[in-house]
Amino acid sequence: MSSMWRRPEQTEGFRVATPLALMAMVAAVLTVATSCALTEARAPVSRRPTVDPEVRTVTQRGTARVLVKLSIPKTDEVRRPEVIGRAQDELLQRLQGTSTRLFRRYTTVPLVALQIDAEALARLEAMSDLVTDVRIDTTVRPSTHLANEGSPG
Numbered sequence: 001m002s003s004m005w006r007r008p009e010q011t012e013g014f015r016v017a018t019p020l021a022l023m024a025m026v027a028a029v030l031t032v033a034t035s036c037a038l039t040e041a042r043a044p045v046s047r048r049p050t051v052d053p054e055v056r057t058v059t060q061r062g063t064a065r066v067l068v069k070l071s072i073p074k075t076d077e078v079r080r081p082e083v084i085g086r087a088q089d090e091l092l093q094r095l096q097g098t099s100t101r102l103f104r105r106y107t108t109v110p111l112v113a114l115q116i117d118a119e120a121l122a123r124l125e126a127m128s129d130l131v132t133d134v135r136i137d138t139t140v141r142p143s144t145h146l147a148n149e150g151s152p153g
Helices: 008-042 053-061 080-094 118-126 144-149
Strands: 064-070 101-105 111-116 131-136
Touching: 053 064, 053 118, 053 131, 064 080, 080 101, 080 111, 111 118, 118 131
Parallel strands: none
Antiparallel strands: 064 111, 064 131, 101 111
């Protein structure tokens, strides 16, 4: 039935109902969008760990000494060493069966110094929930210039 056959009050009611229906639809869409955004914001981000290209090169030929940075939940300073320790335990447990060698566990920063091979690197890369970064562990020696600065001239 076209609008010219409607009575004026019905046509007027139709004009009022359309904006109200539109506002209800917009409100529903905004509610769903906000809910999705909040859910996504709370969901853990699953990114592949960043791996130093040199680690790949070295592990293709043998083993590499690396620093592995772990993802830990935010916590107060008192519980931080405990949280770091649990993350390190989890990492080492997941690396069992590889030729990984532990060099050092850090207590104040979420790092572990390891010697790894290609198999261990592949496992580390699969641990996106726990590992954020894998870098070559290099020894930095103090320069002789800095060492001699404090001595009398």
